[in-house]
Amino acid sequence: MNHRIQFRAPGGPEVLEWVEAPLQAPGPGEARVRHTAIGVNYIDVYQRSGAYPVPLPAALGFEAAGVVEALGAGVAGLDVGQRVAYVDGPTGAYAQARNHPAARLVALPGSIPDEEAAALIFKGLTAHMLVRRVWQPHRGDWVLVHAAAGGVGLILTRWLAAEGVRVIGVVSTEAKAETVKEEGAHSVLVIPRGGSYSDLASSVKRITGGKGVRVAYDSVGRDSFEGSLDSLAPFGLLASFGRASGAVPLVDVADLGRRGALAVQRPSLFPHVADPADLHAAAKELFEVHARGMVRAHIHDRLPLREAAQAHRLLESRATQGALVLIP
Template sequence: MSEKAIVIDAPGGPEQLKLVDMAVGEPGPGEIRIRHHACGLNYIDVYHRNGTYPLALPARLGMEGAGIVEAVGEGVSHLRVGDRAAYTSQPPGAYATARVMPAKCVLKLPDAIDFETAAAMMLKGLTVQYLLRRTLPQGGLQAGDFVLFHAAAGGVGLIACQWARALGLQLIATAGSDEKCALALANGASHAINYRRDTAFAAKVREITGGRGVKVVYDSVGADTWEGSLDSLAPFGLLASFGAASGPVPPIQIGTLAAKGSVYVTRPTIFTHIATREATQAMGDDLFAMVSSGQVRIRIDRRYALADAAEAHRDLEARQIVGSAVLLP
């Protein structure tokens, strides 16, 4: 069976993305074959393409998708042929019309959620789930607590704004323009800071919080926000660095954490959290409930044909995509 897939033969720019014919066989034990109706687009795909996160070459890209289960391998009991399903999973390979893949991170999709929404939300939504539900400061988070969330007008950020509002948290959003700040506020952020204008955003955070700082900072930006994120923390606060869109975080001196108020730093990844089928199902159930209830709405800003993956990557790197985007096979 021959299908279409996006492949790179070498790391580099968007021009490396090639649409090729790819043989897709039958699933082995613990695997399924899924026919995609939509594929998600995420910044981690750029890291895979440009070699920041090296892959064995030639390599396929794409970490999330949604579609119909076409075949089920031995030992898979939670999915059946014909099920609507969605996933975020390793190894990469979602940029394809169909694929064979491990079944443990593939979840049956509720009827209330369409394929495009599912493909746009799995990696981003499960990221927000593990951040707001599992990556917590001392004593956890309670309604009324302040949190700082960088890049709040992106796909992950807009979900986080809505989810934080549902939890009663006061989310302070940062974004790179007044328009993006307004979008974060419209999606549930309590405050918004344009970090291109207010470059010393930590001072603004202190002003908003009455001088105390926030209990937790969720930072996917990396190098550009690192120092300000540390300076935004309350004593015993937590800095969760879950990405590096502006470049790697600089080396840290352990004594800095003492000087900043006995603060904590962690570098979580979604794939640690979804390492088992049971954990993936529990997290997915939480995400599906938030979306099905309408408390979290997934904004799809752009749709691209699978063959136009290079254009999608150019727009992603140029920060032209607000919210989420999908590739359509």
């Protein structure tokens, strides 16, 4: 019998339950994927906790790698036995197997093992969005990367550094700072848990010789938002792409002008890959930069799928560096 993780009401990790999930034959345009590795992402926490409300009971998970087991009517370009990964909804990646829209499946190159794919595809495509769509990096520019030792953060830092961008990472521990430096960051600022971001901008100005950064990639949200804005150079961009610490404040557009003609953008991966052609083009480019060593997957740990609640505890406690992968 097939199993999945679901929750009936939002709450802490304990609401996640392991349930039987009978599988139908794949419908028209669908493929059945037998999962081999499942990626854990912070959006799973937002959904489970109720920060992003979803219809209940809810399946969870946007990212997995696996093998095509059966094809529905009208599916072309995929073979049974082929290795694939995917990155978006409908949710339900926290399962042993599931049916998924075939057009949303990305064929995996032999150079990327399944566990790495499950740590790379969602987070790496997010980095792709940030370095290819949101802002084109320029060699020598300064940027700020929050949660730089996280799943997205390590990939983003390495990619930007490989493009010649000077990255200032922000992390909560010295151990994380070491990891971020290994990925090529120019400097790393440590703000411990419970610490204040009030000195962030002055530290950034000191490192950049008073200039500030061209882009602040901020996935922390509420706690870091003001510090990120204050760290920007004139005409700088705050790419506010997550809210691990809570929802960001409302933005006064006129105030952005007074602070130096700043821009704020709320990038989201799903619109960027909504068109299958965009999804496949972005994945192709991600796999190319992976093959060149410009990005790599970081697996903090692997846990059994049944222990998804423990994975959420680890992620929320800020104990992880890189990605958590669930093994069905």
